Amino acid sequence: EAEVAQSPRYKITEKSQAVAFWCDPISGHATLYWYRQILGQGPELLVQFQDESVVDDSQLPKDRFSAERLKGVDSTLKIQPAELGDSAMYLCASSPREREEGEQYFGPGTRLTVT
Amino acid sequence: AQSVSQHNHHVILSEAASLELGCNYSYGGTVNLFWYVQYPGQHLQLLLKYFSGDPLVKGIKGFEAEFIKSKFSFNLRKPSVQWSDTAEYFCAVRKEYGNKLVFGAGTILRVKS
Numbered sequence: 595e596a597e598v599a600q601s602p603r604y605k606i607t608e609k610s611q612a613v614a615f616w617c618d619p620i621s622g623h624a625t626l627y628w629y630r631q632i633l634g635q636g637p638e639l640l641v642q643f644q645d646e647s648v649v650d651d652s653q654l655p656k657d658r659f660s661a662e663r664l665k666g667v668d669s670t671l672k673i674q675p676a677e678l679g680d681s682a683m684y685l686c687a688s689s690p691r692e693r694e695e696g697e698q699y700f701g702p703g704t705r706l707t708v709t
Numbered sequence: 710a711q712s713v714s715q716h717n718h719h720v721i722l723s724e725a726a727s728l729e730l731g732c733n734y735s736y737g738g739t740v741n742l743f744w745y746v747q748y749p750g751q752h753l754q755l756l757l758k759y760f761s762g763d764p765l766v767k768g769i770k771g772f773e774a775e776f777i778k779s780k781f782s783f784n785l786r787k788p789s790v791q792w793s794d795t796a797e798y799f800c801a802v803r804k805e806y807g808n809k810l811v812f813g814a815g816t817i818l819r820v821k822s
Contacts, residue, residue, distance in 0.1 A: 597752075636713070636799050636812030637753070650809055685753070698810065700745075700753035 596620045598701030600686050606707045612674035615704045619668070619688030625649075627698060628661055628671050629685040637685055643669065644691075676708045713802050715813035722790050723821050730785040730816050732800030742783040743801040743810070744774055753799070759783065770794070792822040 599618040607613050619626050624645050629637035640659065642650040645666040654661065658677070663669040673680055683705050687698040716731035734740065744756040757768025764776040774785045783800060800813040 634718075635814050636801070638812070639809045642809060687753075697755050697758070702752050 598686055598688055598699055600684075600701040600704055602704055603702060604705050604707075606709065607676050608709055609678055610675040612672065613676050613706060614670055614672045615684050615686075615706075617669045617671070617686030617701060619686070620699055622690070623688035623699070624666070624691040625689045626663055626669050627687040627689075628669070629687065631683040631685055631703070633682070640671070673706075676706075678708050681706055681708045713800055713811050713813035715798075715800055715816050717816050718814065719817050719819070721819045721821065724792055725789050726820075728785070728787040728790045728794070728818070730798055730800075730818070732783045732785065732813060734781050734783070734800075734802040734811075736802065736804050737781075738804060741803040742774070742776060743803070744768065744772070744783075744785050745799045745801060745812075746796050747799070748796045756785070756798070790818075790820050792820045794818060795820045 598620055601616050605613055626643040628640045630640050631637040638653060640654045641648060641661045643663045646663050658675060659673055661669060661671045671684060683703045685703045686701045689698045712735045714733045722728060742759040745753045746756045747753045756772055757766050757774055759766045759776045765773060767773045772785060772787050774783055776783050785798060795818060797815045797817050799815045801810045803810050
């Protein structure tokens with residue numbers, strides 16, 4: 595069964611360092627999502643791509659976070675500089691080209707700890 | 710802003726007990742409703758969804774949920790839980806077609822064998 599791949603699975607970094615996360619969606623899925631899940635809370639959408647275009651990045655802290663999906667396939671989420679409050683699980687999800695009953699398929703996530 | 714409330718953060722049940730997890734949302738227009746589940750060590754996966762039609766929807770593993778529009782609720786139920794249902798359950802709401810998914814804080818269910 596096809597799955598969303600993410601790497602690394604775990605990342606520990608010091609405050610003010612740069613970190614990057616990678617996501618490879620299910621083949622053929624046009625829509626890609628990055629979520630942040632803080633402990634004890636549900637996932638919160640950071641950015642949504644349709645192919646290589648950003649559809650929604652209203653909750654992305656653009657002073658330190660950036661995301662790209664250059665060829666409309668895999669995607670990278672970057673944080674620079676990392677802050678203590680960025681410690682969280684970063685989830686990637688994908689779905690087929692948007693249709694009314696599109697389901698989002700989630701990857702295993704990257705757990706970030708900022709020290 | 711649109712919000713989703715899940716009533717209990719932790720629920721502990723014995724096997725064979727009945728389950729009902731509450732979910733309420735704040736948006737008054739047309740919504741799509743979802744329940745996701747995350748088993749220990751696994752990815753978030755879809756349990757069931759409601760878009761339109763019969764307000765009682767059935768999902769995988771014997772779960773069902775009822776959409777009550779007048780109460781802005783989408784509660785998850787299972788008549789008899791098993792130890793393998795131990796997981797975290799998330800309610801999610803999407804306002805109209807194509808808008809972003811908003812998740813509740815989740816309910817951690819532990820089933821004692």
